[in-house]
Amino acid sequence: MTKNQRCATLADLEPLRAELIALRRRFHQHPELAFEEQHTAGTIAALLTEHGYQVTTGVAGTGVVGTLRAGCSTRAIGLRADMDALPIHEENTFDHVSRQPGKMHACGHDGHMTMLLGAAQYLASTRCFDGTLHLIFQPAEERGFDSGGQRMVNAGLFEQFPCDAVFAMHNHPGKPVGRLMSRGGEFMAAGDRVFITVRGVGGHAARPHLAQDPVVGAASIIMALQTVVARNVPPDQTAVITIGTVQGGKALNVIPAEVKLGLSVRSFDPAIRSLLRRRITDIVQLQAASLGLSAEIDYVEGYPVVKNSERETAFALRVAAELVGEENVDGNMDLLTGSEDFAYMLQARPGCLVRIGNGEAQIDKMLHNPGYDFNDENLVTGAAYWSRLVERFLPAGGAQ
Incomplete structure (x- = not known):
């Protein structure tokens, strides 16, 4: 000026x-x-x-x-x-x-x-x-x-x-x-979106032993994901994992064949961003496998x-x-x-x-x-x- x-x-x-x-x-x-x-x-x-x-x-x-x-x-x-x-x-x-x-x-x-x-x-x-x-x-x-x-x-x-x-x-x-x-x-944070489908075997709500319940698997995954930021991300770093959508089942007496989860993942550091992706992927797949289920992950990297x-x-x-x-x-x-x-x-x-x-x-x-x-x-x-x-x-x- x-x-x-x-x-x-x-x-x-x-x-x-x-x-x-x-x-x-x-x-x-x-x-x-x-x-x-x-x-x-x-x-x-x-x-x-x-x-x-x-x-x-x-x-x-x-x-x-x-x-x-x-x-x-x-x-x-x-x-x-x-x-x-x-x-x-x-x-x-x-x-x-x-x-x-x-x-x-x-x-x-x-x-x-x-x-x-x-x-x-x-x-x-x-x-x-x-x-x-x-x-x-x-x-x-x-x-x-x-x-x-x-x-x-x-x-x-x-x-x-x-x-x-x-x-x-x-x-x-x-x-x-x-x-x-x-x-x-x-x-402002990088923002990633994760779409997870947990698949099992549907069945009658009264006979859960004859099914493989993806609702239980999804619940196990949701709780396990809460440990990622608390136990894997250094305390001086900032990260967020939010499970924003849970979709599965239409009737109280039916165990559904699949449950879908939607996650929003936020981070500031490239190394932390990679860590989050790795830990989320491992937890989803291993938690599902431990319950006899399978899981499909679509991990979409969004804004930097x-x-x-x-x-x-x-x-x-x-x-x-x-x-x-x-x-x-x-x-x-x-x-x-x-x-x-x-x-x-x-x-x-x-x-x-x-x-x-x-x-x-x-x-x-x-x-x-x-x-x-x-x-x-x-x-x-x-x-x-x-x-x-x-x-x-x-x-x-x-x-x-």
């Missing part, structure tokens, strides 16, 4: 508040699932075009990239927002409730898109930066595997839209509204660890402190065991994921809850933050 350059403030974005609230709530009413974001992508593309961006659609399916150039610098920055909703039936009763039964923006992607579009509008009107801005609207973050972020990178996102660094923002219920948080290095680069994280936090004050910034946020496919973009380019507090009162309506809603008080803050970040990263007339 040059000595006399003025950068975006909260007051600069305040005139857009009502417009941004209306847009966010419109997104909320029309949620679309992974790789189905046609209406959402069309709305974004139309708005970016209206603001003078060069718009590319159909990136990795339904992705949209808006490009804006100012000045003559060869430097470039990428800002990413996710677009997809979740297969959750919303339980809210406000006017902007989802109009799509069984689908809702329960993770705040409606707000993420709107904050970035607010910055898009402001930056297009002021053009107080020197370089190239790429706004990346990504599909299918919630997919868990073969996701929009992964597909975009594999499809040549950064070859087609070169970026010196890339940044993203995600809301965080339970923290004060507008508080900006991050940390350098490992930040979100690893923020130190330089870009320090920069992002510095800009945050300029905007909202040091007292409203946390540069040493706790590790988060949730996962994010922005990790793929951070593997390809240096950058940082920032979290923005969504309100302390929302602690009972966390992400992926049917009563969740993005806090509209964040829209101006998020849009101003993105605007200032671009102006600081691509300073008009001078080096960063």
Whole structure:
């Protein structure tokens, strides 16, 4: 930033508040699932075009990239927002409730898109930066595997839209509204999914000795898996194994022939990730065999660890402190065991994921809850933050 350059403030974005609230709530009413974001992508593309961006659609399916150039610098920055909703039936009763039964923006992607579009509008009107801005609207973050972020990178996102660094923002219920948080290095966990089928011999509930009961085998596996983190993972490491689904049997008087389990596995260290896979596989197979059963394991490695680069994280936090004050910034946020496919973009380019507090009162309506809603008080803050970040990263007339 040059000595006399003025950068975006909260007051600069305040005139857009009502417009941004209306847009966010419109997104909320029309949620679309992974790789189905046609209406959402069309709305974004139309708005970016209206603001003078060069718009590319159909990136990795339904992705949209808006490009804006100012000045003559060869430097470039990428800002990413996710677009997809979740297969959750919303339980809210406000006017902007989802109009799509069984689908809702329960993770705040409606707000993420709107904050970035607010910055898009402001930056297009002021053009107080020197370089190239790429706004990346990504599909299918919630997919868990073969996701929009992964597909975009594999499809040549950064070859087609070169970026010196890339940044993203995600809301965080339970923290004060507008508080900006991050940390350098490992930040969010790698997330793997495990699908287990325990097979036996079905039979009559009154004659269990004539069957081979996979329900007992599944129960034994579930309990044994609880020892992995407690007894195999070093105490100074973080890991999570959660059995999220158990499916087997339809009648009380019938021993089923198979039971299916679904696991979510989280870790931060590659060696621990390998350890978890090995121990889960051994326990499932050996526990099943000990009871005369068989087990099939489909172990799907999902998102890698979100690893923020130190330089870009320090920069992002510095800009945050300029905007909202040091007292409203946390540069040493706790590790988060949730996962994010922005990790793929951070593997390809240096950058940082920032979290923005969504309100302390929302602690009972966390992400992926049917009563969740993005806090509209964040829209101006998020849009101003993105605007200032671009102006600081691509300073008009001078080096960063």
